[in-house]
């Protein structure tokens with residue numbers, strides 16, 4: 001599909017950091033408590049209260065900054081972003097304005113399943129800030145009422161702002177998927193979108209190439225209220241088309257109108273105009289007088305680097321080089337998360353065949369987990385037990401089809417591969433038994449015999465079904481090879 005424009009996308013992601021307590025007070029951050037039970041004078045901004053920085057939140061943020069290959073500032077400070085909203089009783093949000101703790105990073109994206117070529121998305125900055133409360137309107141609060149829940153006020157958020165480097169909704173989705181995976185591997189956030197632990201805003205406009213080689217840019221629109229990565233993808237696709245229609249109608253270019261905020265309506269599948277966005281000067285940022293600036297020493301930075309562990313991109317490469325699997329395979333495995341990778345590692349080592357292990361996980365284990373809505377931790381067959389089965393399949397004691405029957409039984413009964421095979425009456429077929437069987441088949445199928453004799457070896461495949469009927473334990477590949485051998489010797 002070719003369009004007369006390029007879509008230019010930058011994303012702003014707010015991630016709730018996995019701390020026990022809030023950013024500037026000791027209140028709990030636990031989700032789901034009754035409204036306004038997790039507040040104190042500091043987080044609701046009562047006069048005379050003083051904030052104290054949660055060092056743990058800063059350490060987690062630092063890990064993300066390092067993992068995103070950002071430059072980490074050795075000196076960083078807090079600022080007040082002033083605005084009024086009912087869910088912000090202080091009248092300002094403590095954030096970071098001109099000296100964020102990290103900037104100028106990047107994240108590598110690719111999607112071997114889709115059509116995304118590997119690409120580095122620049123990170124403009126990542127800074128820490130506190131969350132606001134939550135307004136509960138009619139539906140939750142009661143007819144015609146609005147109520148405020150301040151439990152979330154002061155929860156630590158990491159705001160990660162990308163460069164406008166994405167050129168399609170699919171690239172935006174790939175970026176979000178990789179970013180979330182990185183954050184989950186780091187263990188800095190649960191990234192639960194339903195509970196608001198990960199929120200995405202998108203900035204999007206179009207570049208229209210002109211005949212003289214120049215480009216016209218349409219006004220930038222910020223899209224909010226997207227509750228899933230799929231919604232982000234759909235909202236961006238919709239918004240690109242909408243902007244193109246508006247441009248054809250009005251000819252408005254960037255700078256002709258103020259930046260607009262639009263909300264995504266997932267039911268109606270459209271974006272709706274909300275307001276014209278404030279400029280940052282409207283917020284009257286100024287340094288937070290109640291908090292000391294934060295310094296980061298070389299030793300602290302080194303410690304953050306050392307605490308990262310193996311990140312998804314490096315893990316994929318290691319699986320590919322150590323176990324000989326494809327980028328597609330390593331992408332599927334790693335994107336499932338660390339527990340599944342741990343399962344795979346045991347399976348690959350104990351079965352001695354990384355490719356076979358990867359195939360069985362993708363075709364059998366993940367399918368069952370998907371059907372049951374379970375995670376790998378709930379999968380009934382331990383990796384070493386599945387490995388014992390794969391060893392038998394590889395050794396030709398049973399074929400893949402029967403292997404699946406054995407696994408199905410292991411899932412239900414908790415038996416070992418050995419016991420399940422015995423219960424199903426599966427045993428390796430003796431060569432002498434196989435020869436007798438093949439001779440009977442050859443005698444009963446003169447047409448196939450003639451075909452094989454005339455050079456069409458493939459015709460021998462027609463004997464497999466009959467062989468299986470007579471003895472379910474025979475290996476199709478061995479039946480075929482044996483029959484061809486016998487026919488050619490006739």
Ligand code: ZN
Pocket residue numbers: 022025026027038039040041042043044154
């Ligand atoms: Zn508090």
Ligand code: MN
Pocket residue numbers: 014129159
């Ligand atoms: Mn923010």
